[in-house]
Amino acid sequence: MPKATETVLEIDLSALEHNYHYLRSKIKPSTKFLGVVKAFAYGNDSVRVAQKLESLGVDYFAVAYAKEGVVLRDAGITSPILVLHPLPSGFDSIIERCLEPSIYSEYILDAFLETAKRHGQKDYPIHLKFNTGLNRLGFKKDQVPQLIDKLTPRKEVKVVSIFSHLAATEDKNEREFTMGQINTFKEIILEVEERLGYRPKCHILNTSGIINYPEAQFDMVRSGIGLYGYGNEARVDAELRPIATLKTIISQLHVLEANESVGYNRAYKVGSKKVTATLPLGHADGIGRPYGNGKGQVLINGKMAPILGNVCMDMIMVDATGIDCKEGDEVIIFGPQTSAEKMANRANTISYELLTGISQRVKRVFLDG
CATH class of the missing domain: 3.20.20.10 (Alanine racemase)
Known part of the structure; x- marks a missing residue:
């Protein structure tokens, strides 16, 4: 792909x-x-x-x-x-x-x-x-x-x-x-x-x-x-293949020191030195505010990175500490590797809401065989 x-x-x-x-x-x-x-x-x-x-x-x-x-x-x-x-x-x-x-x-x-x-x-x-x-x-x-x-x-x-x-x-x-x-x-x-x-x-x-x-x-x-x-139960999910993968990239990396904060309302405050990655999607793209403050996680080069602070309209910030990554690297929000169902469950909702909420401004790319 x-x-x-x-x-x-x-x-x-x-x-x-x-x-x-x-x-x-x-x-x-x-x-x-x-x-x-x-x-x-x-x-x-x-x-x-x-x-x-x-x-x-x-x-x-x-x-x-x-x-x-x-x-x-x-x-x-x-x-x-x-x-x-x-x-x-x-x-x-x-x-x-x-x-x-x-x-x-x-x-x-x-x-x-x-x-x-x-x-x-x-x-x-x-x-x-x-x-x-x-x-x-x-x-x-x-x-x-x-x-x-x-x-x-x-x-x-x-x-x-x-x-x-x-x-x-x-x-x-x-x-x-x-x-x-x-x-x-x-x-x-x-x-x-x-x-x-x-x-x-x-x-x-x-x-x-x-x-x-x-x-x-x-x-x-x-x-x-x-x-x-998605089959609403694990045994059926194992037989099915999610057709949609939501992808983005790292726009910018920041190194933050203790006592700095991330995003609006300073919702996340750094306890010790961290690397954060800013991604170009937010609640206007369908990643709602309930996914902020650690509820949502994304996949960067095979490792999970939780969302830090509040989700913004066009951006989210994630914890990239300890992940070997650079600006421009691909990030997976959900797909076959990291289920939309599991992501939705962490925010106390269902896959239907997450999937149908992806904004029409997000570009669709089609694969067939």
């Missing part, structure tokens, strides 16, 4: 391919696979990631909002795209770009029916979202009769899938709760099928669900974080 000369996010598309095939191996050949590419494909690049996954045979994509789907369509992505959290302001764009909305409330259903009618649509594909315990978005089970009664006479739309989202598939202690969600979803499937007169595609599993509840794969599974190299 090329050495960094500035702050870059290096994205390994061959690692993405590995992760896709690993997750595919956990499901039946007939089960469809939906790749979640919302939030710039978890902080990477939604277009390049979707292009790679489409070439590998992914059946569906999912984004959070309509504008994310518009970007994919405008880049030439032709696979079906589910919009997980559509809002009425995006309904015209959804129809114009042949995106498929998740319908999760009567308000959203009424608004989309109105838009579909205005656009002269017939059998436009929609997905019904059911709330089985996450309590975030979705219809409840007892709403099925009135929901289907409202849909049945309408010709503008057609239900192509029903789905739900599991709350704790990675937590073995919550198995009873998860099985309760799955069983509730099974009951919803039967009632929807009976009232609609046909069975739409059904899906409920996320990445951890694919691993831990393969018996509930139904017709399709959805994976986000797993595609990007």
Whole structure:
């Protein structure tokens, strides 16, 4: 891999391919696979990631909002795209770009029916979202009769899938709760099928669900974080490859004597002589203030260097004492050698937040084989 000369996010598309095939191996050949590419494909690049996954045979994509789907369509992505959290302001764009909305409330259903009618649509594909315990978005089970009664006479739309989202598939202690969600979803499937007169595609599993509840794969599974190299548990992480490596360089080295301080508010005070390295990235790049004061660490020439003091907007300072390094040397923030999950845990957060928070001003560099 090329050495960094500035702050870059290096994205390994061959690692993405590995992760896709690993997750595919956990499901039946007939089960469809939906790749979640919302939030710039978890902080990477939604277009390049979707292009790679489409070439590998992914059946569906999912984004959070309509504008994310518009970007994919405008880049030439032709696979079906589910919009997980559509809002009425995006309904015209959804129809114009042949995106498929998740319908999760009567308000959203009424608004989309109105838009579909205005656009002269017939059998436009929609997905019904059911709330089985996450309590975030979705219809409840007892709403099925009135929901289907409202849909049945309408010709503008057609239900192509029903789905739900599991709350704790990675937590073995919550198995009873998860099985309760799955069983509730099974009951919803039967009632929807009976009232609609046909069975739409059904899906409920996320990445951890694919691993831990393969018996509930139904017709399709959805994976986000797993595609990007994180499995929410050590045994799965060992099988996956992080696709993103955040790299930077040493801008300047300082030798500080006892009683000197580092950064804003003098948050770190030197007890004895130290060498510090200033790096050109900060909270404007996605390395938030919680990583300061020793919570975050970076890798310099194979050795860990903790962040000293407060994270600045465009810079962090790290302890390079005892590390053989010079200005211009490459520094790894996270990647296969030093996990984003471990870094996030030290700051009392999760890999999702760290990965999706990498600013768009950070240059993306792509590797593929």
